[in-house]
Amino acid sequence: MSATLPAAGELNPARRSSNLLSIASDFVALTRPRVLMLVLLTAPAAMALGREGWPEPGVLIGVVLGTALIGGGCGALNAWIERERDAKMKRTMDRPLPTGRLKPRQALIFGLLTSGLGLGLLLAVGGGLSATIGALTLLHYIFVYTLWLKPRSPQNIVIGGAAGATAPLIADAAVSGTIGVWSLVLFAIIFLWTPPHFWAIALYRKDEYAAAGFPMMPIVVGNAATRKKMLAYAFVLWPVTLIPWMGGALGPIYGLTALLTGGYFVASIARARRIARIEEDRRVFAISIVYLALLFAVMMLELSLG
Secondary structure (H helix, E strand, O other), rough: OOOOOOOOOOHEEEEEEEEHHHHHHHHHOOOHHHHHHHHHHHHHHHHHOOOOOOOHHHHHHHHHHHHHHHHHHHHHHHHHHHHHOOOOOOOOOOHHHHOOOOOOOHHHHHHHHHHHHHOOOOHHHOOHHHHHHHHHHHHHHHHHHHHHHOOOOOOHHHHHHHHHOOHHHHHHHHHOOOOOOOHHHHHHHHHHHHHHHHHHHHHHHHHHHHOOOOOOHHHHHOOOHHHHHHHHHHHHHHHHHHHHHOEEEEEEOHHHHHHHHHHHHHHHHHHHHHHOHHHHHHHHHHHHHHHHHHHHHHHHHHHHHH
């Protein structure tokens, strides 16, 4: 008895499901989910810091989701703009566009739809000011950072990094209709953390950025000068992270966490500067992620318990 062959064009259901999952995974990859996780971690705290408790669940979820959609849209549009440069870097050459798994048109449409949905959700749940900050974040990231600064200036991540720090401002505006002092403090924490975090990547991916034509700080001023700048930012960041505790918005658990982790972050950069090896820069990069995540996780824990 001969086996029955599938009809022409017919796919095995398991293979069809696998293909759909693969395509969905590629679209998710466009949003830079690991970066989004840090963005999402920084937004909720701004809705409760300095207030009596958390907002209603619908507002909390809507604002966080809207912010995430805008962030994901930024990532997809960035991938569309930089697809040719991404193909020249080992760090990015396996992304969906350089490999051809997705077409540029698909990424562009996905980025525009995702961003638009995020802005619409913020407007509906958080109001006009929250949606306006979201729109300005999107414009700043695409036009100021991606198109203008990143290919031209070693200060790209310093100025452009402001786009990654606006989640607390969006969240605060959604709850209160204004931008308060505590959301500005959280903005400052993320803004000051961003350069040493990204310059650590630029140090151990220096040759790749050079091949792609990005004038990152180590390429322009050298490794030693970049590590010195990283240390300066970390020294300024350290006391800023203590402001919520010193101002009475958070308690001793957060204060001790900020004091110890900030000191460790500074020490890790000082060590990398002294040893001057790429392995140490990679270590600083990993520490920076844990540092920011731990700060905001403890922040939300205290806000939930208090």
